Amino acid sequence: MAQQSIRLSNWADLEQFTEELKRTLGSMPDLVFRSVGASLIVYISGLADQERIEREIVDPLSANQESGPLFIKTPSVQMTDNYQQTVQAILSGMAAVAICGEDQVILANVSASPKRGVSDPQIESSILGPQEAFLEDLDTNIAMIRRITKSEKFRMKVWHFGSxxxxxxxLLYFDxxxxxxxxxxxxxxLDSVHLEDILGSNYIAETIKDRPLSWFPTVQKTERPDVVSNxxxxxxxxxxxxNTPIVLLxxxxxxxxxxxxxxxxLSYSSATFLRWIRAFFILSALLLPSLYVAITTFHNEMLPTNLLLSIAASREASPFPALVEALIMESIFEAIREAIVRMPRILVQAVSVVGALVIGQAIVQAGIVSIPMIIVVSITGIASLMIPHYETTFAIRILRIILLLMAGGFGFFGIALGLFFTQVxxxxxxxxxxxxxxxxxxxxxxxxxxxxIRQPFERS
Known part of the structure; x- marks a missing residue:
């Protein structure tokens, strides 16, 4: 049936249709061919709801074999004579009903694909906002957006990728x-995307975003329906x-x-206050280690005498310059962060304690790193957690290392030069x-x- 068109004029055509499906999909144990009178029902047992098939397709066809498709009770059905569309429908969890003497195949949506329930956001948590996140099911995600917006201006365009x-x-937007x-x-x-296989939204994001090799993300990824709706x-x-819970904006x-x-x-005053606090600590996450290295290495005169003597006394036992100390602590902190992300959640607290207390205390007692550097890197690590956008944290961390190296080599001039080229x-x-x-x-x-300033909402 390579001609893409389905013919079901007689029993021979129905048998040919059956054999063609077996060749295309393979003789798999979960591929079900079920005959009901003059009809053939084809579906995949793990993807289609067999109870619905019995109730909405088999029982009506058995009771009204002469009337055929008129008595199928599935709410969502469509007719097609396209063979490839039929194959894709079966693989998507639909049931294909082929009736001898009919010109088209009935595609009944009885999908029962396994999916998890709506859960709390794992990345973009909120105290006062809705406690729901996207799933891996496309229709469910769109329904969540529609439930929030309820707008007649809502529009969609559809693409299919992969062989x-x-x-x-x-593509979702408001007209x-x-x-x-x-x-x-x-x-x-999206028209220019020619990837053979796409397993997640990041495949498309890397293909269609500006400057795919840039450290700085040019596309927003979110798991929250309210963020998308807004x-x-x-x-x-x-x-x-x-098949992905992440939406691109x-x-x-x-x-x-x-x-x-x-x-x-939040109220506009609270939101504004937190926005300023966030901005201060994000700047700290970017600049604090490089400023410390630049001051202790090149610009000692900027520190009060008592503070300078205290830092010098703390660093007396350390065999490394401030730049090497900072790189050692940054490497350890990044290793702990990656370990926490990858390991089972039940062990996260234990590793956090080991990383923060045991390793830190051991490094100080061994004289490898000074106490002020431990404080600087700890504040930097906490500040970096205040960056709301997950992918932007990687850009800030990479830029922080670059500025740290430039500060170790050229002091404040190196930091200024790095910030200038970053701005350009x-x-x-x-x-x-x-x-x-x-x-x-x-x-x-x-x-x-x-x-x-987060502006207050205006009265209409």
Whole structure:
């Protein structure tokens, strides 16, 4: 049946259809062929709900064999004469009903694919916001967004990728809210995706985002339906991929990385206060180790005499310069962080205690690293946890190491030079056509006000 068109005029055609399906899908134990009178029902037992098949397909066909498809009680059905579409429907958990004498196959949606229930967000937690996160099921995720927005402007475009693992992706946006240029640009990029196999949204993100090799993310990844809904209502677009709980949002600026979902659920004064605290500690996470190394190595005159003598006394037993101390502690901290992420949750607390107390105390007693450096790296580690966007933490950590090396070699001049080139690079970066540093560069005062102070919601 290589001609893609299904013929079921007689019993011979029905038998040929059966043999073709067996050749295409293989004679697998979970592939079920079931005859009911003049009809053939084909489905995969682990993906289709067999109770629904009995109740909605088999029983009606058995009672009304002459009427055929008119008595199938499945709410969602479609007709097709396309063989490849039939195969994909079966692989998606639908039941294909072929009736002798009919020109088309009935595809009944009786899917019962195993999926977990809606759970709390694991990455973007919130105290006051909704406690639900996306699943690996595409339709469920879209339903969660629809339940929040309830807008007639909601629109979708559909793409299918891959020749082995057929993956569906959808572009979500609000008509007359999202700029037409943005929708057209992301649609064009999705059209250019030619990956054979896509197992998650990151496959698509790396293919369609600006500067795929950049440390700084130009696409937002989120697990929260309320974040996606809020972004859509502000004119952004979302790309949602089947089999993954992570949704992509475009465009994504540098400042979006430091916004939290909690900002819209707190009062504007509380949200603004936390935003300033967050900004201070994020700067600390980026600059504190390099500033310490630069001051203790090149600019001792900037410290009060008592503090300088205290630091010098603490570093007297250490055989390494401040730069090497910082690199040692950064390496240990990164190793502990990676171990905590990869290990079973039941062991996380034990490893945290070992890493924070035992190793730290042993390093100080051995005279490898001074106590002030332990304090600096500890504050830096805590501050880096305040970065809301997970992927941006990697960019900050990489940039922190670069600034640390430049501070160890050139002092404040090295830090200033590193920040200058970083600013030049970020100024030229774009996300879906939008400058990455908007609204700072280019300068947009109206948007900048909301960046500095979370503006109170206006009364209509």
């Amino acid at each position: 082995i693992a057929h993956t569906e992706a959808r 007359q809210v999202a700029p037409d240029e943005l929708v057209a640009e992301i649609s064009k990029r 972004a859509l209502m502000k004119g952004r677009v979302a790309v949602i991929v089947n 475009f465009p994504f600026t540098f400042w979006n990385a430091f916004e939290t979902v909690e900002d819209i659920y 690079y970020l100024t030229g970066l774009r996300s879906a056509g939008m400058p990455y540093l908007t609204p700072v560069a280019p300068f947009v005062w109206k948007s900048l006000k909301n960046l500095i």
